[in-house]
Amino acid sequence: MEDRAAGAAALKRLRKRRGLSLAAVAHALVQLAGDLHQPALPAVASVQRSVARWEAAKPVMPDERYQLLLAHLYARAPGGSLVLGAGSDFAEYLNALGLLGESERRTAELRSLMLRAVTDAGGGGGMLALLAPGVQVGLSAALDDPSRTDEDTIDGLASVVADVNAEIGSLPMVRLQLLLAPAVEASRRLLAGPVPEPLLPQLRKVAVAAATLAGRLAFETRDDAASRALYAEATGEAGRLAEPWRQASVHMSHALVTLYSAQGMDGARRLVDQAVRAARTGESSLMRARAHALQAELAARAGNERQAQTALGLAWYDVEADHSGDPAPASFSAGHLKGFEGLCELYIGDAAEAHDRFAQAAEALRAPRDQVQRAIVTTDQALARIRLGEPRAATDLLHGCVAAASTTGGRVPALRLRQARRALMPWRRENWVADLDDHLMDVLGA
Structure with missing residues (x-):
């Protein structure tokens, strides 16, 4: 309850800092709804009562429509430019919503919507x-x-x-x-x-x-x-x-994109080997884990089972170590590693094991930041389903991946989707494959 009161006080403080009365905020929100082509708000007097309830001793949370309008109100500086950084009114507004009990996912969504508005504005x-x-x-x-x-x-x-x-x-x-x-x-x-x-x-x-x-x-x-x-x-x-771990991070990112470029496996392998050497002398055990996981994937793609299993073992050793003080704490996790394990199983092991590892990895990758990786992992899970003789179930998974690839515009998810579609060629005359083709064409143009 104390947090909710603090959130209400923060909203009131924001309003007063801008020299706005309750009525002025209500007028501004009605105007913004029109400017943004949102459904018309009630009469100003009704909106003003809502504004007062948000700032009351026992505050009411603004609903999603009002949250978006308030985001536009407080993101815009008096001169008209959008200001979203630390210390801005917009940052304080999101903090106020959090105190009122709004989820981190929703406040992140509001921030993304305002960043979209910034890029729409151009310049x-x-x-x-x-x-x-x-x-x-x-x-x-x-x-x-x-x-x-x-x-x-x-x-x-x-x-x-x-x-x-x-x-x-x-x-x-x-x-x-x-x-x-x-x-x-x-x-x-x-x-x-x-x-x-x-x-x-x-x-x-x-x-x-x-x-x-x-x-x-x-x-x-x-x-x-x-x-x-x-x-x-x-x-x-x-x-x-x-800081060798930073060098390793660059090499790994470069390796991942190289794998899907004209240079392919050979270029990626050289970069991964450089990453492993740098990570071994670096301060981040998680970066070492990530480097060995990527090394395992490339070995599995080449059919080198022993090398892949050795690299996976080294990756698990570092993932399960104490990470206090790690300079890159968000760089890798057990969830990510399960995805790599699944890939290794897919190429050199058991498709059923691969499917289960991919499912576990997808479940762990729930944050918005993980959406691209989750789409990749789920596409690989669909490939495992195809190899298990369950092509129709695979298409159900792939429909979700198409939506994710469309949202992000990511190249790797799109490439993985095309790989999975090629694996469905024996069933190309089935209606459910035609439905997937229509979805791919509508969303990705391919």
């Missing part, structure tokens, strides 16, 4: 929307004169990269590119200038993260040349840091 302002208001001024000054760069500016750039990364699975890849591109360019410009020496390592870490993510997004949007250049940039900057 390259997406990155500025993700910066805290005070950091925007500092970044402008640093870009004019890199010697004026300070910690807050670098932290602001890091937050942009982290925010974009967190939206994978919630927003289409092309929109994420629009949000990220200014951060990549800003980090380049600062590194090229006379940034204060003590700040260089932290700036370089941001540049590595930005270029790595940009490399993945370029691949996902089918720009392989740009992807290779960005990964080369990330690799170069990571090599200047005394």
Whole structure:
């Protein structure tokens, strides 16, 4: 109850900070509903009573329609620009909803909707929307004169990269590119200038993260040349840091996209071997686990059962270790590893075992950020069903994967879907395969 009261107080504080009365908020929400082509709201007096209930001693949660309208109200600065970063009214608004009892999933959805609005607006302002208001001024000054760069500016750039990364699975890849591109360019410009020496390592870490993510997004949007250049940039900057686990992370991301490019298995294997070598001397046991898991997948694809099982054993050893103090705590998990185990079973083991491992992995990958990986794992689960002689059940799984691939625009889920569809060729005249083809054509154009 104390949290709900704090949430109501936060909403009231937001309203008053903007100099708005209850009636003024009601008028603004009615206007926004019209501007956004939402269903018309009740009379202003009725909306005003709702606003008062949200701020009452025993507050009522705004419903989803009002939550969206309030998001647009508090995301927009007085000058009209969208401001979503830490310290903004919008960030405080989402915190207030959380205190009132709204779920993290819903507040994340509201944030994604506003990021979509930023990319709809165009003009390259997406990155500025993700910066805290005070950091925007500092970044402008640093870009004019890199010697004026300070910690807050670098932290602001890091937050942009982290925010974009967190939206994978919630927003289409092309929109994420629009949000990220200014951060990549800003980090380049600062590194090229006379940034204060003590700040260089932290700036370089941001540049590595930005270029790595940009490399993945370029691949996902089918720009392989740009992807290779960005990964080369990330690799170069990571090599200047005394943190081998970051180098391993870049190599692994690059390996995963290389696997599905013209360079294929050989190029991916070279990058994974580099990742394993770097991870072994690094500080992150989870990054080592991820490197060995990827090594196991490539070995299984090549039919090397003993090598695959050895790599999986090393991966489980690191996944089950103590991860307190790990510098990359969110980089890998047992759920991810089960997906790799399933892949190994699919290529060199038992299809039934593979199916069960994929099902376990898909169940564990429930966060919005995991949506792309979950679509990949579920497509692999469908492949296992086909090999088990259950093609119709496989198509039921694949319909869900089509929807996920459409939402994210991810290239790898689409490639995996085409692989699964090829496996269904013996049943191509069945109505349920035709239905899947129609779904693929409607959503993916393939």
